[in-house]
Amino acid sequence: MKVGLIRCQQTEDMCPATTDFKVMKEKKLAFEGVEDEIEIVGVVSCGGCPGKKAVTRAVEMVRRGADTIVLASCLTKGTPIGVPCPHADQMQSSIERKVGDSIQLIGYTH
Template sequence: MASCGGCPGRDAVRQAKEMVRRGAEVIFLSTCMTKPIPSEPACRYSEEIAGAIRKNAGVPVVMGTH
């Protein structure tokens, strides 16, 4: 697990690249980023972060962990 680095996901791509370097094949964005659970708001940057990870880290991104 790693933090996105704060709004608007300043460290997400770097973190994802490091995970890939260590063997990750898929990156999961936490459910709290993608859905307003247990309360509002969901991360308004989650789609942008997912796209940047897909583009720059070259791995699939799953929206939500469970």
């Protein structure tokens, strides 16, 4: 599995994505059941509200080899600030439309 991780720009200064990387390495939570080696192709932010850059950044990570795009839990669950991104669903559906069915999309990490 080659992962492109998209995270919330608002939480970058308080979260270094340590837990995201840990659950990938240990194949837990969103990565439970993954048998292949997990390689991180890239880590980017959504570009800031309302997350319009997430789509082009996802496309670029796919171009660079990602077969899976993952929206970090800071976007979809609000970790660590407790407020999920109000644009997360729109971001996810826009990414799905743009990258197509050949790319797996995971909506959280932990």
